[in-house]
Amino acid sequence: MRVAVIQVGYGDAEPVQERVERVAALVREQAGHDLAVLPELWAPGGFAYREWDARAEPVDGPTAQAMAAAARDAGVMLHAGSIVERPTTGEHGPEGRGLWNTSLVFSPAGELVATYRKIHRFGFGAGEPKLMDAGEDVVLVDLPGGQGRAGLSTCYDLRFPELYRRQLDAGATAFVIPAAWPMARVRHWTLLAHARAVEDQCLVIACNTAGTHAGTEMGGHSQVVLPTGEALAMAGAEEQVLSVDVDLSVVSDYRASFPVLEDRRL
């Protein structure tokens, strides 16, 4: 499986519509890959809390349509990162916010094949918990070419290992994790991505954001980590595309040769 991890960098000066067009072009450049991955909330701005309400859209809104077309043109499965989702139905969660941080996954034909609403909201009473409802569902998608199943999660979710155990128990062999993780805690980002790969013996494909927006410097360091704990690829702090070939048999081979998961006591 050939994977492109598109570490998008952006700042406040770039209008959202221009960013969507620029990122769609970046996705089209990934023709020849099987899977391309974008970061969390790259269009509305990961920390641009004040803009989220105005930039919210449904899962078939303008960003989704642009990403569906780009996936189709490139012929890649696309994890399009996340949007601020406002359903057209007027749906609200238990806390009545009516917005979710929702990831979108498109097939190479441009069909929306999965959505995942971020379960753990970042902000400690401000930011996401104040503005968004929490997702409730564990979501997995089939990887291209029958290469296993990927559990979906988003950024702050990475701090909660029990989510990944649930994905593992549902059959995950990989985790795909878009993020808007700041530079101030980038060591946590790299450490926790490695931890999830090793403790769950899964491939981790983690796509962070670069640049500075809403006063927050993003950490970059997107990474693809094997279950052995070896990083196949690691980005720097700037906008960058990682292109990586992975044979997913590494997961079953390593689980067989070092069967630590069989020693779990539930």
Ligand SMILES: NC(=O)CCC(=O)C(=O)O
């Ligand atoms: N967007 C996020 O979820 C940020 C998470 C973060 O900054 C952290 O966990 O630290």
